[in-house]
Amino acid sequence: MIGLEKGTVRIVPHQRSWHDAFEQERRLLQEHIGGHVVDIQHVGSTAVPGLNAKPIIDIAIAVAAPAVIPACRPQLQDPGYIDRGDAGTEGGYLFVKECSPEVRTHYLHVVAIDDPQWRNYLRFRDILRADDRVRARNGEIKKILQEQFAQDRKAYTDGKIDFIRGVLTGG
DSSP, rough: OOOOOOOOOBOOOOHHHHHHHHHHHHHHHHHHGGEEEEEEESGGGGGSTTOOOOOOEEEEEEEESSGGGHHHHHTTTTEEEEEEEOGGGGGEEEEEEEETTTEEEEHHHHHHTTHHHHHHHHHHHHHHHHHHHHHHHHHHHHHHHHHOTTOOHHHHHHHHHHHHHHTTTTT
16 A cells, blocks of 8 residues: 655555556556656665555656656646656655645656766665665664654655765765
8 A cells, every 4th residue: 555645754564565556657657758768767665675664656767858857747747746846956856646635655756867866766775675784774764753753754854864875975
């Protein structure tokens, strides 16, 4: 089951169905904006087997250049994506999908293939998949932050930034 009320934080055990939910969405995205896409990847905690996560599927889409993003915007409305605008270097151009008002099921981050964010999405996911110690530490941090910020998703997300940057820089 995926979906989480906007602004809240709830960490749940990893679900095998998250991979299937991503694959289903990947096919839908390919149908709607495939001509603009270089790659589509499942990222974030739901892409890491064994890692507890918020039940929201994070998807990163690489496009050839930032100039391609405006062409994707109207084509993503039909499959139900809400345009949340450019989150800059902390998330790319962001779209969200909801199963009901204010209940988010998918985050879609669109970035240029040569943007460091693209490499960081994939690198962080791959490190979490490969390194038991880093994955366990990430799980501990998320649990602590969930307890502190169950009703403040922004504070929860901000609380993970230093850990993520440390992992990406090898710290």
